[in-house]
Amino acid sequence: MASNEASSSRSSQLRQRAVEATTAFVNVTKGVITPQDFLSSQFTSDPRITEHGPAWSQSVVPIFGKTYKGEGCIEYFEILDGAFTAHFAENSFPGPKEVVVDAEAKGPDDRAGKARGVIWMSGHASFTNKKNGKTFKEIFAIRLSGFDGHAKIGHWEFWGDTLSAYAAVEGWSQLD
Numbered sequence: 001m002a003s004n005e006a007s008s009s010r011s012s013q014l015r016q017r018a019v020e021a022t023t024a025f026v027n028v029t030k031g032v033i034t035p036q037d038f039l040s041s042q043f044t045s046d047p048r049i050t051e052h053g054p055a056w057s058q059s060v061v062p063i064f065g066k067t068y069k070g071e072g073c074i075e076y077f078e079i080l081d082g083a084f085t086a087h088f089a090e091n092s093f094p095g096p097k098e099v100v101v102d103a104e105a106k107g108p109d110d111r112a113g114k115a116r117g118v119i120w121m122s123g124h125a126s127f128t129n130k131k132n133g134k135t136f137k138e139i140f141a142i143r144l145s146g147f148d149g150h151a152k153i154g155h156w157e158f159w160g161d162t163l164s165a166y167a168a169v170e171g172w173s174q175l176d
Contacts, residue, residue: 010103010151014117015096017042017151018144022093022123028077029086035077044148048155049076053162060169064162083169084127087135093123105145117151119144129168136164 021042027033039047046069053064061083068076080086098121105118121142128135138161146154 008103010117011101013151014101014103014119014144014147015099017147017153018099018101018119018121019093019096021144021153021156022121022142026086026088026092029081029088035074038077039073042153043073043156044146044152044154046070046154047073048146049073050155050157051076052157052159057162057166061162061165064165083130085130087126087128089125092125094121117145117147127165127168129171131169132171134168134171136161136168138164 024033024038024042028035028038048067048069050067051063051065053061055065057064058066063076063079063083100120101117103117106116119142121144122139123142124137124139126135126137140158140160142159143157144153144155145157148154
């Protein structure tokens with residue numbers, strides 16, 4: 001019974017972190033908080049952010065297919081902010097009951113000494129290319145893992161619609 005209670009408490013802690021982190025992420029894209037504040041409040045001391053995507057698209061959308069580590073995570077936000085204006089709706093990210101949490105799972109990048117837990121969630125937003133004004137809609141998946149004992153995030157991973165982002169940067173019309 002005590003194990004179930006601990007797991008339930010950890011699940012609640014991870015769910016709360018997911019909601020806080022996505023809210024803070026939106027606030028970074030709006031310029032309400034700095035990337036440094038986001039990282040220090042939501043991540044472990046060794047943060048990683050991965051924007052999954054094909055390497056061939058990096059010449060057009062340089063954040064794709066790369067993992068940013070430590071202070072390099074600031075570069076992720078600089079590139080994102082330099083290329084796109086993000087448009088998040090109030091419901092762009094799920095609420096705490098809509099986040100998939102496995103409090104006991106070991107994430108793919110967990111190292112010894114890190115607390116367990118993996119979160120999966122989806123989100124949606126639109127992004128406007130700052131150079132040509134083209135906007136694309138995106139539905140994306142996020143995996144959070146590598147948590148510490150305080151549920152701070154070790155690794156935040158995005159999987160999105162890289163073709164739509166590529167098309168917007170290239171100035172093509174979005175395919176519907």
